[in-house]
Amino acid sequence: MSLVRLEGVAKHVILPDDSRLDILRDIELDIPAGDHVAIVGRSGSGKSTLLNLMGMLDRPSEGAVWFRGELVRRMRRSKLDKLRGRNVGFVFQQFNLLSGRTALENVEMPLGYASGRAFWTRRRAATAMLERVGLGHRTDSTPEQLSGGEQQRVAIARALVRRPALILADEPTGALDVETGGSVMALLDEIASEADAALVTITHDLHVAARARRHFRLEGGVLTPFELSAPAAGAAAAAAYERIDIAPELAESVGEPRSDGAGEAAADRIEVAS
Incomplete structure (x- = not known):
């Protein structure tokens, strides 16, 4: 049985101009x-x-969160x-x-x-x-x-x-x-x-x-x-990092290529694949 389960979970807020900001959309997640x-x-x-x-x-604004089989909203x-x-x-x-x-x-x-x-x-x-x-x-x-x-x-x-x-x-x-x-x-x-x-x-x-x-x-x-696995080619890993938008101050820690090549060597140790 799941420990926590999210079914169709969405979260939104209404802004001062009465427009709606969608924060989460249709989240499905099951964690045993x-x-x-x-x-x-x-x-x-x-x-x-x-x-x-x-x-x-x-x-949530929509959907349901369950904990150990119990519906949280109830x-x-x-x-x-x-x-x-x-x-x-x-x-x-x-x-x-x-x-x-x-x-x-x-x-x-x-x-x-x-x-x-x-x-x-x-x-x-x-x-x-x-x-x-x-x-x-x-x-x-x-x-x-x-x-x-x-x-x-x-x-x-x-x-x-x-x-x-x-x-x-x-x-x-x-x-x-x-x-x-x-x-x-x-x-x-x-x-x-x-x-x-x-x-x-x-x-x-x-x-x-x-x-x-x-x-x-x-x-x-x-x-x-x-x-997420290892190893990978530096260029492939760097492209993957860019897709998930790693914060600049952490880029080096995940091997973003640098002009001196040191980043590429670090990138070879991690692979991200869609």
Whole structure:
């Protein structure tokens, strides 16, 4: 049975001039437990909106979202909030850490609504998760005392501490260097595998996307699958990168050819095929 399923999902908003802006169109997506999906697309393509719909933070304008066979729109708000809190871990691009609270307190926060042993051992669990993301020495630091990369890792620890069934990560390595980003993605994969959780990653970085089992492009509000594998000829890979409009500041990390040829050598290691 599917963990989360989207059927004919569309999202639109009405603008001040009464015109309609279509953000998502007729999305069909089925994600079973244990799956790892990557979604790529240009800024403003609706990726974060799609993530919010999967995480039950928002409701579609049309279509249906199902979670473990239950239709989300029929759930009472109290049941939906409890279901989301127990089953969904969000890694937001903007971190959303509580200012003035320590890293440990931020990671503990989701366990404050737990029951039984999970509640009483929440500090130990939060400490262990911070250690797993390499921040065991920063438990007493507030967000204001942490670098952007450290804040990102705290946000990831907070998302994973409850071992959710669905992990939704919006640019999880955006504030991290290459080495730390690779370690964080390995950790996300590891935790997801341990819990048989589904992992959905939104990213501009094809090296991050390549870790997923399935790959989708979101363009013009339409979601389509594509294949990502290695190796490929530099020109073919570069053309593929251009089709999914990789952000310029990340172009080199996915091997966009440069005048000195270094980019082409990097591009040879990844292939994108429609």
